[in-house]
Amino acid sequence: xxxxxxxxxxxxxxxxxxxxxxxxxxxxxxxxxxxxxxxxxxxxxxxxxxxxxxxxxxxxxxxxxxxxxxxxxxxxxxxxxxxxxxxxxxxxxxxxxxxxxxxxxxxxxxxxxxxxxxxxxxxxxxxxxxxxxxxxxxxxxxxxxxxxxxxxxxxxxxxxxxxxxxxxxxxxxxxxxxxxxxxxxxxxxxxxxxxxxxxxxxxxxxxxxxxxxxxxxxxxxxxxxxxxxxxxxxxxxxxxxxxxxxxxxxxxxxxxxxxxxxxxxxxxxxxxxxxxxxxxxxxxxxxxxxxxxxxxxxxxxxxxxxxxxxxxxxxxxxxxxxxxxxxxxxxxxxxxxxxxx
Amino acid sequence: xxxxxxxxxxxxxxxxxxxxxxxxxxxxxxxxxxxxxxxxxxxxxxxxxxxxxxxxxxxxxxxxxxxxxxxxxxxxxxxxxxxxxxxxxxxxxxxxxxxxxxxxxxxxxxxxxxxxxxxxxxxxxxxxxxxxxxxxxxxxxxxxxxxxxxxxxxxxxxxxxxxxxxxxxxxxxxxxxxxxxxxxxxxxxxxxxxxxxxxxxxxxxxxxxxxxxxxxxxxxxxxxxxxxxxxxxxxxxxxxxxxxxxxxxxxxxxxxxxxxxxxxxxxxxxxxxxxxxxxxxxxxxxxxxxxxxxxxxxxxxxxxxxxxxxxxxxxxxxxxxxxxxxxxxxxxxxxxxxxxx
Numbered sequence: 001x002x003x004x005x006x007x008x009x010x011x012x013x014x015x016x017x018x019x020x021x022x023x024x025x026x027x028x029x030x031x032x033x034x035x036x037x038x039x040x041x042x043x044x045x046x047x048x049x050x051x052x053x054x055x056x057x058x059x060x061x062x063x064x065x066x067x068x069x070x071x072x073x074x075x076x077x078x079x080x081x082x083x084x085x086x087x088x089x090x091x092x093x094x095x096x097x098x099x100x101x102x103x104x105x106x107x108x109x110x111x112x113x114x115x116x117x118x119x120x121x122x123x124x125x126x127x128x129x130x131x132x133x134x135x136x137x138x139x140x141x142x143x144x145x146x147x148x149x150x151x152x153x154x155x156x157x158x159x160x161x162x163x164x165x166x167x168x169x170x171x172x173x174x175x176x177x178x179x180x181x182x183x184x185x186x187x188x189x190x191x192x193x194x195x196x197x198x199x200x201x202x203x204x205x206x207x208x209x210x211x212x213x214x215x216x217x218x219x220x221x222x223x224x225x226x227x228x229x230x231x232x233x234x235x236x237x238x239x240x241x242x243x244x245x246x247x248x249x250x251x252x253x254x255x256x257x258x259x260x261x262x263x264x265x266x267x268x269x270x271x272x273x274x275x276x277x278x279x280x281x282x283x284x285x286x287x288x289x290x291x292x293x294x295x296x297x298x299x300x301x302x303x304x305x306x307x308x309x310x311x312x313x314x315x316x317x318x319x320x321x322x323x324x325x326x327x328x329x330x331x332x333x334x335x336x337x338x339x340x341x
Numbered sequence: 342x343x344x345x346x347x348x349x350x351x352x353x354x355x356x357x358x359x360x361x362x363x364x365x366x367x368x369x370x371x372x373x374x375x376x377x378x379x380x381x382x383x384x385x386x387x388x389x390x391x392x393x394x395x396x397x398x399x400x401x402x403x404x405x406x407x408x409x410x411x412x413x414x415x416x417x418x419x420x421x422x423x424x425x426x427x428x429x430x431x432x433x434x435x436x437x438x439x440x441x442x443x444x445x446x447x448x449x450x451x452x453x454x455x456x457x458x459x460x461x462x463x464x465x466x467x468x469x470x471x472x473x474x475x476x477x478x479x480x481x482x483x484x485x486x487x488x489x490x491x492x493x494x495x496x497x498x499x500x501x502x503x504x505x506x507x508x509x510x511x512x513x514x515x516x517x518x519x520x521x522x523x524x525x526x527x528x529x530x531x532x533x534x535x536x537x538x539x540x541x542x543x544x545x546x547x548x549x550x551x552x553x554x555x556x557x558x559x560x561x562x563x564x565x566x567x568x569x570x571x572x573x574x575x576x577x578x579x580x581x582x583x584x585x586x587x588x589x590x591x592x593x594x595x596x597x598x599x600x601x602x603x604x605x606x607x608x609x610x611x612x613x614x615x616x617x618x619x620x621x622x623x624x625x626x627x628x629x630x631x632x633x634x635x636x637x638x639x640x641x642x643x644x645x646x647x648x649x650x651x652x653x654x655x656x657x658x659x660x661x662x663x664x665x666x667x668x669x670x671x672x673x674x675x676x677x678x679x680x681x682x
Contacts, residue, residue: 059668095454100668105537108353110453121452134349196443322441332440
């Protein structure tokens with residue numbers, strides 16, 4: 001027993017899952033703008049109206065997240081009553097998107113906050129809980145919404161304030177993954193948990209740069225802990241560093257001797273066609289890596305195009321209060337390795 | 342293996358831990374008002390100044406949480422580098438108390454939001470992760486601060502707004518627990534994970550009533566899942582229902598046939614002397630059940646006064662935005678059973 005326990009841990013930040021949880025089903029729901037972007041064919045549901053028929057953007061986001069969760073459970077021919085845990089979080093103050101999505105589901109629930117790192121945070125904790133033997137089925141999910149985020153973190157939309165060229169565009173989207181103990185589906189093999197890193201960047205208009213060092217730290221430690229490198233993956237995807245942060249991350253990682261060029265994408269860079277869609281440095285938000293993972297990456301794994309994927313959702317951990325108080329922006333990133341025979 | 346896995350789950354919401362994690366050390370830090378209350382002899386550190394020497398109440402809270410974490414690790418004669426995971430959360434938007442507390446610790450970190458249920462949420466996830474075999478040492482922690490919460494959720498302190506008689510007083514406090522795989526210390530035996538419950542209460546000035554049904558649901562399901570009842574515990578402590586919520590909870594539970602009268606306390610009711618300290622319906626905040634658990638309950642377990650304890654931290658999951666939009670207040674409660682031979 002003792003030996004088995006020890007063998008799960010590989011180095012400081014990584015664990016190897018001894019009974020790798022399967023990703024039985026996923027759902028990605030996006031808004032009209034994301035549905036007009038380069039990855040549109042990979043999303044399950046494209047909303048024609050980003051209010052989703054609700055009176056507020058917050059409740060629109062929550063309803064989108066709830067729909068993603070229910071859709072995923074239904075796809076797997078299960079009912080909410082058969083799901084042992086729901087792990088979810090979002091960007092809104094006090095997680096109202098997730099909390100209100102969970103309130104009619106009657107599923108034991110843990111709320112998480114990791115800013116835009118939430119997809120891999122929820123997936124990591126779901127995988128640990130399942131590999132630990134505590135559950136047969138777990139849902140991991142997250143959401144973000146351009147309009148609820150914009151007015152909470154920046155300005156009322158009605159101001160029409162200008163965006164600087166390094167600014168990112170919060171993705172309107174919700175992603176949900178259902179884990180199961182068995183089946184012929186992509187499975188989770190390694191979890192590398194991030195540490196909070198802060199390199200003193202204070203510009204909330206350039207979050208890619210603030211989050212890049214956290215992504216680099218997690219990726220390098222994943223390689224060190226597992227003995228793997230970029231050559232072992234068909235795709236390595238950071239969450240929402242955008243164009244600027246992606247370049248920083250790629251260059252920093254090269255300094256450690258790893259050349260990721262052939263396999264590295266950033267979900268925030270891929271989701272929009274930036275010039276045509278005026279999305280500046282790229283997409284961001286919890287929903288960004290969520291819908292790209294649940295859509296583009298998962299579906300390409302099922303098709304056999306990607307056999308080994310490493311997803312690293314990235315979060316900037318400031319609040320409007322901490323920024324107004326002159327604090328810098330801490331970042332975090334969690335990595336999850338997903339494989340398919 | 343399969344059999345062992347199945348045996349961990351008991352009913353819909355509860356798991357039994359097969360290798361019960363030990364609580365090796367705890368720390369409770371409180372502000373001057375809490376340090377003047379009935380439980381003052383049980384707290385490790387009483388601040389004489391609730392700014393803790395910082396420029397803002399938010400950073401005061403964060404520094405208090407960081408101190409609680411470091412103090413706990415030091416008590417166990419360990420270093421942050423030996424801690425495998427930190428699970429923490431707080432009430433502040435985007436968890437700035439926890440995120441900033443974590444940024445110099447270099448410990449793999451998962452941020453949680455469960456409002457005032459965070460102590461048992463963090464403890465539950467820490468215990469599941471350890472029992473699953475992924476870690477040797479884990480810290481679970483949370484904090485709240487009267488002045489940072491008051492201005493975020495209610496009014497600027499300078500308004501001097503009147504408080505209604507059902508209002509609660511956010512505890513200034515941080516609590517931290519360190520779990521280890523072995524040792525002669527109180528150990529965690531059962532985890533009952535809460536579901537989000539919403540009974541339509543909209544009065545944010547009466548959160549005890551909003552949270553009581555969630556506490557009742559979790560307690561009743563804990564009893565059903567484990568076959569236990571109030572007679573099996575020396576103390577059953579809800580988080581911060583206050584006087585009003587505690588009475589509601591006790592009466593509702595009696596309707597299910599369980600008489601908790603002899604063993605039931607509410608941390609929010611115990612922490613202040615309400616008339617003298619003008620705390621109306623009682624204490625609240627993540628820090629409330631945290632410092633009462635880390636202080637009063639843990640220390641009485643070490644003394645042998647309590648052999649079996651059930652702690653149920655309780656959270657109200659609204660935000661100022663959801664309340665302004667006319668939404669009701671969902672609640673959640675997670676139960677953790679702690680025992681000492």
